[in-house]
Amino acid sequence: MIKFTNFNQFYELFSLFLLMQIGNFFHSLTLVAILNNINLKKMRTLLLFVLFLIFSSCRKEKTEDIISVSENLIKKTEIEAKLIAVKSNKSIDFSNQITTQKITSEFGKPITIEKENLSDLYGAEPWTILKYNGLEIVLEGDFISEITVSNEDWKIGDFKVGDKESKILTKLERAEKKDSDYNLYLFPKLDGVFFCKTNKQDEVIKLGISNTNF
Template sequence: MKNTTFYISLFFLISSYIYGQKKDKSIGQNLIILKSYSLKKSLTNIYEIYSVKKIETIFGKPLRIKKEQVVDTYGEEPWTIIIYNGLKIELTGDYISDITISNNDWSINTIKLSNSLTDISKKLKKIKKTKKNYILYEIPNFEGVFFVNTDLKGKVKSIGISLN
């Protein structure tokens, strides 16, 4: 009886370890980090639930907050846009749906506004270029796209992510 209890305990210990490893690995593959260099703060996983208050706790008071005023008749979650200097975070309900960076104080993973298109192309796989000077890139194991907005000369104006 003692041996059976020991093996059952060992089984659960190993199973929980393996389950924990798989869980950590999948989170790591989908990890998108938004970093502020001046504040020395980071938002480490955009798949978490974020309220305006939680984002304010991380990055401080935003310059502006825009909220949807009309109730959606189709049952869609209300949107909120949080604006900081050089950063726009769009929430749909309590989930981040878009992040746009327009100055060098911010980065997504290791990509900053000062990176050239060549640098970005070395880090991410290009999907396509659109007509309005947007280039879309694939982020492995990410349910969305990384985008780059350029001026007519090809200089990077803004970067960001958009979740599907």
């Protein structure tokens, strides 16, 4: 059995097969025309016009397929890099610089704040960890390096705990990098990855963003 890896491969092979069949068809019609004293020129002109209509239709279908793929790619870039509090609808943009004060002004006082006051020996920025109910935010300097969401009170872009992973697949592309505990996806406009963990029902039970500023 022949397996096709993409639409173009199928289209090219099908076109070759169609041309072979058309050649056989022309040969048969020529014999019929000769035997029945039919005007060959008029017959060929008519057949060429019919073939033109067929190929125009095929090209239109291929163009529509390309447009569909393009629209799908555009769709995959529509998600905003925002962490959203579901109840208040307040949000922060985690793709840009942000301070602890900005986060707390939007989401309120966290349950705990852990801080490292000095950069380490390798020059890494001091980190800050803010913990809310169902949410953990890790900052390195003035950039968010990781977000982890574990309940339905928070959303990352369009996604939250309880969503089916199939919803994520319609918006994001899988990352080449693998992880034993999480499924990884590319997130538009970020160098990091979107991660999620699912249960047996394919429902998301944990999700987040990792290494957004690297």
